[in-house]
Amino acid sequence: MVLSSADARRVLAETPEPFQSDTSEKHATLSHFEPAGSLISRGPERAARRAFSDDVLQSGCPLHILLPRFRQVIEEEAPMLLAQAGEGLSWGAFKDAWFRIVRRCTFGDHAGGDTRLTALLIRVRSRANGAFLAPKDRVLRDRTLSSIAAALHSAEPNTLGALAKATGDRRARPEDQVAQWLFAFDAAGIATFRALAVLASDPASASQARDDAAPELPFLRACLLDTVRLWPTTPAVLRQTDRDTRWGDAIMPAGTGVLIHLPFLHRDDERLPFAHRFAPKVWLTGEGERWGLIPFSGGPGECPARNLVLLLGSLMLQSLLRESRFDMPAGEALNTSALPATFDHFSLIIRTARLRADLR
Numbered sequence: 414m415v416l417s418s419a420d421a422r423r424v425l426a427e428t429p430e431p432f433q434s435d436t437s438e439k440h441a442t443l444s445h446f447e448p449a450g451s452l453i454s455r456g457p458e459r460a461a462r463r464a465f466s467d468d469v470l471q472s473g474c475p476l477h478i479l480l481p482r483f484r485q486v487i488e489e490e491a492p493m494l495l496a497q498a499g500e501g502l503s504w505g506a507f508k509d510a511w512f513r514i515v516r517r518c519t520f521g522d523h524a525g526g527d528t529r530l531t532a533l534l535i536r537v538r539s540r541a542n543g544a545f546l547a548p549k550d551r552v553l554r555d556r557t558l559s560s561i562a563a564a565l566h567s568a569e570p571n572t573l574g575a576l577a578k579a580t581g582d583r584r585a586r587p588e589d590q591v592a593q594w595l596f597a598f599d600a601a602g603i604a605t606f607r608a609l610a611v612l613a614s615d616p617a618s619a620s621q622a623r624d625d626a627a628p629e630l631p632f633l634r635a636c637l638l639d640t641v642r643l644w645p646t647t648p649a650v651l652r653q654t655d656r657d658t659r660w661g662d663a664i665m666p667a668g669t670g671v672l673i674h675l676p677f678l679h680r681d682d683e684r685l686p687f688a689h690r691f692a693p694k695v696w697l698t699g700e701g702e703r704w705g706l707i708p709f710s711g712g713p714g715e716c717p718a719r720n721l722v723l724l725l726g727s728l729m730l731q732s733l734l735r736e737s738r739f740d741m742p743a744g745e746a747l748n749t750s751a752l753p754a755t756f757d758h759f760s761l762i763i764r765t766a767r768l769r770a771d772l773r
């Protein structure tokens with residue numbers, strides 16, 4: 414277990430050699446539904462699969478080329494969600510709207526209401542939780558991957574799927590990478606809903622978020638980043654050494670599993686003055702990086718969707734905050750100066766009141 418952010422930085426910078434990202438645990442779980450996913454690939458295959466995600470998700474760009482389309486989709490879906498929510502926005506309603514947005518942005522408008530693929534992924538993923546123990550359901554896996562291949566084939570212009578079709582490198586095995594994306598979009602929805610709950614508990618930050626008008630929406634991005642710092646949706650970053658590695662005077666043998674436990678680094682109150690506080694500002698000043706905070710990991714294995722998640726989440730928060738005021742239910746407001754270690758968003762219903770048109 415990695416105990417310092419300096420050692421975490423080393424492990425992440427020296428990925429994939431000697432710290433391979435395709436650990437035994439990841440093979441055991443991910444092979445259930447994405448046997449050719451980049452996370453469990455090595456060598457030239459890993460390079461092609463990772464490059465595919467980098468290219469389509471535009472990992473290096475804060476503003477994805479499809480931003481106008483993403484904004485249009487979100488600005489259609491967010492008001493519908495609020496109309497349906499009435500006075501209380503539940504995780505269930507938010508998640509359904511979020512996945513409509515994901516499907517429209519990935520495959521096009523025709524896929525917005527097609528919940529079959531999402532349902533298949535949920536089934537295959539719950540099987541994957543059995544990891545080493547559960548026998549693989551190859552029929553279900555093949556059905557899921559061929560449904561993704563068919564959805565990609567019929568992807569409309571101006572979608573992630575259309576960009577994926579244009580890359581054309583078959584070694585990339587697009588359907589396996591897209592399975593990982595669809596699975597990971599769940600985490601992005603959770604982070605966005607939790608950020609909304611934090612803003613509903615903190616009127617000063619909510620008002621700053623409402624005023625965030627710069628093109629990259631820096632304050633909203635910072636709110637999302639800090640929400641994922643406080644409650645990492647991928648708490649364990651795993652590696653496995655492919656040779657002996659030296660740590661000071663000691664040698665750690667090849668084949669050792671390495672765990673970077675993000676909550677341990679992100680909530681270290683002996684080191685971080687803001688450990689348990691909502692502190693979006695640390696992401697505006699570069700302090701977050703200087704303190705070694707890594708909610709999306711770092712180095713060559715960093716999440717390729719970091720920018721995309723921050724963009725879609727910020728656009729969603731912006732649309733919701735423009736239309737409505739949010740409050741936490743009585744007695745459930747978060748104390749943003751002393752936040753709990755875990756956050757159960759499943760049962761939360763955020764109180765919602767439409768803003769008068771002249772106040773928007």
Ligand code: HEM
Nearest residue numbers: 451452466594597598600601604647709710714715716718
């Ligand atoms: C809150 C949302 C998300 C968080 C916090 C997050 C975080 C992470 C983390 C920590 C990793 C592991 C990196 C490592 O092993 O060093 C990862 C990998 C990955 N993520 Fe995300 N992720 C999110 C959402 C997404 C989304 C929405 C997508 C796709 C659209 C995505 C695509 C990927 C892929 C493809 C990998 C594997 C990268 C590789 O093989 O090198 N993630 N993510």
